Amino acid sequence: MQNLEHEYRLEMSGISKSFGVVSVLKNVNLKVKPGEIHALLGENGAGKSTLIKILSGVHQKDNGTVLLNGKEINPKNTHDGQVLGISVVFQELSLVNDLSVAENIYLHKLGSSQFWMNWKEITQNAQELIDSLGFKIDASATVRNLSIVQKQVVEIAKALSEDTKVLVLDEPTTVFDPTDTKKLLDNLFKLRDKGISIIYISHHLEEVFKIADTITVLRDGVDTGSVSTKETNTDDVIKMMIGRELKDLYPTRTAKIGANPVFEVKNLTAKDNLVHDVSFDVKPGEVLGIAGLGGSGRTEMAKLIFGVDKKKSGTLLLEGKEIKTSSPVEAVSHKIGFVSEDRKEEGVFLPMSIRKNISVTNFNFISNPFGFLKRDKEQKNVTELIEKLNIKTPSSEIEVKNLSGGNQQKVALAKWLSIDSKVIIIDEPTRGVDVGAKIEIYNLINEVAEKGVGVIVISSDMPEIMGIADRIQVMHTGTIYGELPKEKFSEENILRYAIGKPLKELSI
Amino acid sequence: MTQTIKQQLSSPGGWLQFLIKYNTIFIFVLLVIFSAFISDVFFTSVNLSNLLKQVSGIGIISIGMLIVILTGGIDLSVGSMVALLAVTFAILVNLVILPLAILGTIVIGFALGSIAGYLVAYQKMAPFIATLALMTIARGLGFIYSNGSPIIFETKGGLFMSNFANNSTLGIPNIAIVFFIIVIGAMVMLKHNVFGRLVIAIGSNEEASRLSGIKVNKYKFLVYAISGALAATAAIIVASRTNLGSPNMGVAWELDAIAAVVIGGASLNGGKGTAINTLMGVLILGLISNILNLLNVPSYPQQVVKGGIIVFAVLLQRFENK
Numbered sequence: 001m002q003n004l005e006h007e008y009r010l011e012m013s014g015i016s017k018s019f020g021v022v023s024v025l026k027n028v029n030l031k032v033k034p035g036e037i038h039a040l041l042g043e044n045g046a047g048k049s050t051l052i053k054i055l056s057g058v059h060q061k062d063n064g065t066v067l068l069n070g071k072e073i074n075p076k077n078t079h080d081g082q083v084l085g086i087s088v089v090f091q092e093l094s095l096v097n098d099l100s101v102a103e104n105i106y107l108h109k110l111g112s113s114q115f116w117m118n119w120k121e122i123t124q125n126a127q128e129l130i131d132s133l134g135f136k137i138d139a140s141a142t143v144r145n146l147s148i149v150q151k152q153v154v155e156i157a158k159a160l161s162e163d164t165k166v167l168v169l170d171e172p173t174t175v176f177d178p179t180d181t182k183k184l185l186d187n188l189f190k191l192r193d194k195g196i197s198i199i200y201i202s203h204h205l206e207e208v209f210k211i212a213d214t215i216t217v218l219r220d221g222v223d224t225g226s227v228s229t230k231e232t233n234t235d236d237v238i239k240m241m242i243g244r245e246l247k248d249l250y251p252t253r254t255a256k257i258g259a260n261p262v263f264e265v266k267n268l269t270a271k272d273n274l275v276h277d278v279s280f281d282v283k284p285g286e287v288l289g290i291a292g293l294g295g296s297g298r299t300e301m302a303k304l305i306f307g308v309d310k311k312k313s314g315t316l317l318l319e320g321k322e323i324k325t326s327s328p329v330e331a332v333s334h335k336i337g338f339v340s341e342d343r344k345e346e347g348v349f350l351p352m353s354i355r356k357n358i359s360v361t362n363f364n365f366i367s368n369p370f371g372f373l374k375r376d377k378e379q380k381n382v383t384e385l386i387e388k389l390n391i392k393t394p395s396s397e398i399e400v401k402n403l404s405g406g407n408q409q410k411v412a413l414a415k416w417l418s419i420d421s422k423v424i425i426i427d428e429p430t431r432g433v434d435v436g437a438k439i440e441i442y443n444l445i446n447e448v449a450e451k452g453v454g455v456i457v458i459s460s461d462m463p464e465i466m467g468i469a470d471r472i473q474v475m476h477t478g479t480i481y482g483e484l485p486k487e488k489f490s491e492e493n494i495l496r497y498a499i500g501k502p503l504k505e506l507s508i
Numbered sequence: 509m510t511q512t513i514k515q516q517l518s519s520p521g522g523w524l525q526f527l528i529k530y531n532t533i534f535i536f537v538l539l540v541i542f543s544a545f546i547s548d549v550f551f552t553s554v555n556l557s558n559l560l561k562q563v564s565g566i567g568i569i570s571i572g573m574l575i576v577i578l579t580g581g582i583d584l585s586v587g588s589m590v591a592l593l594a595v596t597f598a599i600l601v602n603l604v605i606l607p608l609a610i611l612g613t614i615v616i617g618f619a620l621g622s623i624a625g626y627l628v629a630y631q632k633m634a635p636f637i638a639t640l641a642l643m644t645i646a647r648g649l650g651f652i653y654s655n656g657s658p659i660i661f662e663t664k665g666g667l668f669m670s671n672f673a674n675n676s677t678l679g680i681p682n683i684a685i686v687f688f689i690i691v692i693g694a695m696v697m698l699k700h701n702v703f704g705r706l707v708i709a710i711g712s713n714e715e716a717s718r719l720s721g722i723k724v725n726k727y728k729f730l731v732y733a734i735s736g737a738l739a740a741t742a743a744i745i746v747a748s749r750t751n752l753g754s755p756n757m758g759v760a761w762e763l764d765a766i767a768a769v770v771i772g773g774a775s776l777n778g779g780k781g782t783a784i785n786t787l788m789g790v791l792i793l794g795l796i797s798n799i800l801n802l803l804n805v806p807s808y809p810q811q812v813v814k815g816g817i818i819v820f821a822v823l824l825q826r827f828e829n830k
Contacts, residue, residue: 308719332721346715351779352708360709360720363702371702415720 006070009034009197010055010166015064017050024050027064028223030216032166035195037188039208039229041241042218048201051218052168055199056088057081068165082108085165089155089172097144102126104143105158129157134183148295149180156184160191167191168199173207177499185211205234217241250467251442255449257470258284260320262454263336263423268304268314274478275301278314282423282454287445289469290458291494297478298458299341302425306338307331318422332361337416341427341458343405347412350401354393355382357400357411362418385414390440406430406437413444424448425456430464442468462491476500531824532772532788539795547802555798557676560684561749563794565590566764567687567787568742571694572735573765574786578698579731580711580778581635585624586739586765588646590758593617593743595650598659598666598753606665614740620646621736625729639732643762650755658754666751673748683745690738694783707731711778767814768793771821792817 010032017025025047032038042048053059055066057075066073068084075081081088095104102123127139135153143151152172159167169188173181188198188211202208208215209229216226217240224240261281268278275297282288292298303309305316307325316323318334325331331338340346349357359366359378366378382396389410393403400411409429416424429445430438445468449455459465465472472484474497482497493503543550550556569586576583593613600609620642627638661670673683680688698704706727710717718724747753772789774781796817800810 306719328719328721329723338719340716340719345713346719349709349713349716349779351712356705356709359705360717360722363705367702373700373702373705375700 006067008032008067009036009069010199011065011067011070012051012055013065013067015051015054015066016062017047017054017059018062023221025054025061025221028218028221029226030199030223031226032197032199033214034197035192036213037192037198037200037211039212039215040199040201040218041205041208041215041237046218046241047221048218049170052088052170052199052201055081055166055168056086079108082162085163086168087159087162087164087166088168088170089152089159090170095143095151095154095158098142100140100142101130101137101146101154101157102139104154105129105139105161107158108162126157126161129161130154133157133160133187135180149176152176153184156187164196166197166199168201170201172200173202173204181207205237208237209234249439249442249463251439251446253287253446253449253468253470255285255287255446257286258452261317262319262452264315264317265305266315266317268301268316269312270300270304270478271310271312273297273300273304273309275304277479278304278475280473280480280483282456284422284452284454285449286471287449287455287457287469289465289472290456290475291460291462291465291472291498292475292481293498294460296475296498298475299427300478301475302338302427302456302458305331306336306425332419335419335422337361337419337421337424339409339412339416339424339426339429341431343408343412343431348400348408351399353397353399354386354391354403354411355379355396358382358385358414358418361415365419381418385418389414389417389444404433404437406433406441409433409437409441410444413441413448417448421453423454423456425458427458428460429457430459430461438464462494465494466490474498532785532792532821535771535821535824536788536792536795539792539799543795543799543802547799549802550799553679555802557679557681557684559794559798560687561681562797563790564681564683564687565742565746565758566761566768566793567790568690568738568745569735569761570765570768570786570790571690571783572738573762574769574772574774574781574783575694575698575707575731576635576735577766577769577774577776578707578711578778578781579728580714581628581728581731582639582766582776583621583624583732583735584636584639584762585620585642585646586735586742587758587761587763588643588650589617589620589736589739590743590746590761591755592620592646592650592653593740594747594753594757595654595659595755596753597740597744597747598661599653601666601669602659602662606668609665610744613744614737617740617743618733618737621733621739622729624736625732628732629725629728647755654753654755656755658752658756660752661747666748669744669748670751673745683749686741686745690741691783691787698783703727703730708779712780764793767818771818773825789821792821 008031012028012030015025015028028047028051030040030051040048050059054061057077057080060076073084075084096107099107105126106122123139130137130139130153133153133156137146137150137153143154146154156172173184176184192198200208200212212229214226214228215232215237217224217237219241260283262284264281266279269276278301280288290298300309304311305325307327307330316325323334325334325336344350355378359382362381366381367373379396386393386396391407391410393407400408403411426445429441433441445455445457457465457469466489470486472489472494473480474482474484474494476498477500481500484493496503569590572586573583593616596616597609597613600612624638624642627633628635661667675682677685706722709722710724710727714724746757768789769781769786770776771792772781772785774786793814796814797810800813
C-alpha cells in the first residue's frame with residue numbers, strides 16, 4: 001500500500017451537507033499530506049465538527065468525494081471509519097464511565113475477534129500505550145474516577161490503539177494546563193514523524209501556529225482556503241475566519257451603566273461542587289463577562305446563582321435587598337433569567353412551537369386565575385418579541401427544532417425578555433451560531449443592557465467576551481481569580497488569570 | 509385549520525401527507541367501513557351502544573394514562589386501582605349516601621395516585637417502578653378488603669348507579685357520556701390551560717422546564733394523582749354496570765390504556781399526544797374486539813390481531829416524523 005505514494009493521504013473535495021433546510025457545508029475541500037499536522041480553523045458553527053463527522057462516518061455527506069490514499073471511501077458509521085484508520089477524538093468525551101481505562105481503549109475491539117478476552121494482556125497493552133504518551137494513569141482504574149484531563153488522555157490513547165492513519169483531534173487542549181498541553185503537543189510531533197496525518201481543530205491560534213504545518217479555514221460552511229503556516233500570520237487567518245475586520249463584529253456599547261449594582265453576589269460557595277467564595281456585582285446596563293478555562297466552574301457558578309445546585313453559604317442581593325434562590329422557581333420569581341450553554345438539552349423545547357417556547361416563563365401575564373390561556377394576549381406578546389429579536393421564521397407556530405442555532409438562541413433569550421428580567425445570565429451565547437446571527441445576538445445583548453438589565457455573559461470565546469463585556473471576571477478552580485477592567489482586556493491577561501497567574505506587569 | 513387542510517390537499521402528494529398526519533382518524537374510519545361491510549349487526553344501535561359501554565372504563569383510564577405519558581412517565585397501577593376502587597366504591601355505597609360514596613372513592617383514588625406521584629416527583633423513583641409497586645399493592649388491598657369475593661350493591665344508591673350505568677340518554681349510553689365529558693375536559697385543559705402547556709413542556713424537555721422556573725415536581729406529582737382520580741371514576745362506572753365491586757376487575761387494563769395512547773400517536777418519551785387521538789386509540793381497540801366478537805373469533809387470536817394493529821399504527825406514525 002505504502003509504495004503507492006499519493007501526494008495526499010486524505011482528500012476531501014466538494015463536500016456538501018445540510019440538515020433539513022440548514023446548509024452546514026457547501027463545497028468544502030480539505031487535503032492532508034502524510035506526516036503533516038493540518039489545523040482546521042473556523043468559528044463555532046463554521047462546520048468543522050460536521051466535516052469531521054462526515055470523515056469519521058457519524059454523518060453521511062450529501063455531495064462530494066473522500067479519498068484515502070487515493071481510494072474513495074464512504075464510511076457509514078464510526079466503526080467503518082476506524083477500520084479504515086481514521087480515529088477521532090471528539091470534543092465531547094465518548095468514554096464509558098463504568099468501564100476501566102483499558103476496556104475503554106479497546107472497546108471497539110471487544111467482541112469482534114475472539115470469544116474470551118485476555119484482560120491481563122489488554123490491560124498491559126493499554127498501560128504501555130498510556131505510558132508511551134508520558135501521562136500517569138492506571139489502566140485498570142475506572143474511568144468515572146479520572147479527572148477530565150485524564151479522560152482526554154484516555155480518548156487520545158483510544159484513538160491510537162488502532163492502526164491509525166489519520167488522527168483527528170477536536171479542541172484537545174481546552175481542559176489542559178500548559179504542562180499537559182506541552183506533553184500532548186510533543187506526542188503529536190512524534191506521531192507526525194511516524195507519518196500519521198493529524199487534523200487539529202482549535203480556537204487557539206497561538207497553539208496552531210506553534211504546531212501546524214498547514215491551515216485550512218472554514219467560514220459559514222465554506223472553506224476560505226488552505227495556507228502554509230510559514231506563509232501567513234495571525235491577522236490574515238482571523239480575517240479568513242470571520243471575513244471582516246474584527247471590530248465590525250461587536251456593537252458599540254451604548255447602554256448607560258448605573259451607579260449602584262442591580263445584583264451582588266457575596267462569598268457564594270457551593271455544597272456539592274468546586275465553586276467557592278465567589279463575589280462580584282453587576283450594575284444595571286452593564287455587561288459583565290465571566291471568563292475562564294473549561295472546568296473552572298463558570299457554568300456551575302451560574303447554576304448555583306440560579307438555584308439549580310445547592311448552596312452552602314453566601315448572600316445574593318438584588319437591588320440592595322437580600323434574596324434567596326433555592327430553586328429556579330424562586331430565581332425566576334425574582335426576575336433572574338438564565339440562558340443555558342446547552343441550548344438543545346436545557347435551553348429550548350425543540351418539538352414545541354416558538355410561541356409556546358417564549359410563553360413558558362410568562363403565564364401570569366397570559367392566563368386568568370384559573371390557568372386558562374388568553375391566546376390574543378399571548379400571540380401579541382410573542383409576535384412583538386419575534387419582530388424585536390428578528391427571529392427568522394414564517395410564523396410563531398414553527399417548531400423550534402426547525403430553526404437555525406442562532407434563531408434558537410434568540411428564542412431561548414426571548415423567554416427571559418418576555419418577563420422583564422432584571423438580571424440575565426447567558427452561558428456561551430453564541431456557541432454553534434453562525435457569524436450573522438452572532439452579530440445579532442451581540443446587538444441584542446447590548447439592547448437588553450440598554451433597558452437597565454444587568455447582563456452576565458459567560459464565554460470561552462476570548463475575542464467575543466472582550467468585544468461585548470464592560471468588565472471581565474476571570475474564574476480559576478472554582479473561584480474568581482481576578483477582575484479585568486476594559487483597558488486591561490487582552491487574551492494574554494485573561495489567560496494568565498485563567499491559569500491562576502498574576503498579570504505580567506502591574507501598571508499604574 | 510380548515511385552510512391548512514385545504515392547502516395540504518391541493519399540494520402534490522398532499523393527500524398522502526394528510527393521511528399520514530391524521531393516521532389515527534384514518535385507521536378508525538377504515539375500520540368502521542370495514543366493519544360495516546363485514547357484519548350486518550355492526551351498525552345496529554344495540555351493538556354500537558355496547559361497543560361504547562365496553563370502552564368507556566378503559567377510555568377514562570386512558571385519558572389519565574395520556575396525561576402521565578405526556579410528562580414522559582407511565583402509570584402501571586391503573587388496572588389494579590380500578591379493582592381496588594371498585595371494591596372501595598361497593599363498600600362505601602353500602603355504607604353511606606351515594607354522593608359521599610362517589611366523592612369518597614374519587615378522593616381515595618386521588619390519594620393513592622398521589623403516592624405514586626410523590627415517589628416519582630419527590631423521591632426521583634422511576635415511574636415504571638413506583639407504579640409497578642402501587643399496582644401490586646392496590647391489587648392486594650382489593651383482595652384484602654373484599655375477602656376475595658365480589659361485593660354486591662345492596663342499597664338504593666347502588667340501584668340508582670346501576671340504572672344510570674346501564675341506561676342511555678338520547679341514544680348514547682350514560683357512561684359513554686361521562687367518558688366523552690372527560691375527553692372534552694382533557695382536550696380543553698391540554699390545549700387552553702397552563703396545566704396542559706406545562707405538562708407537555710415537562711415531557712418535551714424536563715431540564716429546560718426546570719430552568720424556565722416551572723414547578724416540575726408539582727406537575728409530575730399532580731399527573732399521577734389525577735390518573736388515580738380518573739381510575740376511581742372508571743371504577744365507579746365499571747362497578748355500577750355490573751352492580752358489584754370485584755378485586756378481579758381491570759386485569760391488564762393498564763396495558764390496553766397504554767396501547768390506546770400509543771395508537772393515538774403519543775410518544776412514550778413524553779411531550780407529544782392529544783386527547784382526541786387517545787379517544788381514537790380507545791375506539792380503535794374497542795372496534796377491533798367488537799368486530800372480532802361479531803365474527804366469532806375466539807379471544808386468543810383476538811390478542812394476536814390487537815398486537816398486530818399496535819405495531820402497524822406505530823409504524824405508520826414513523827412516516828409522520830419524517
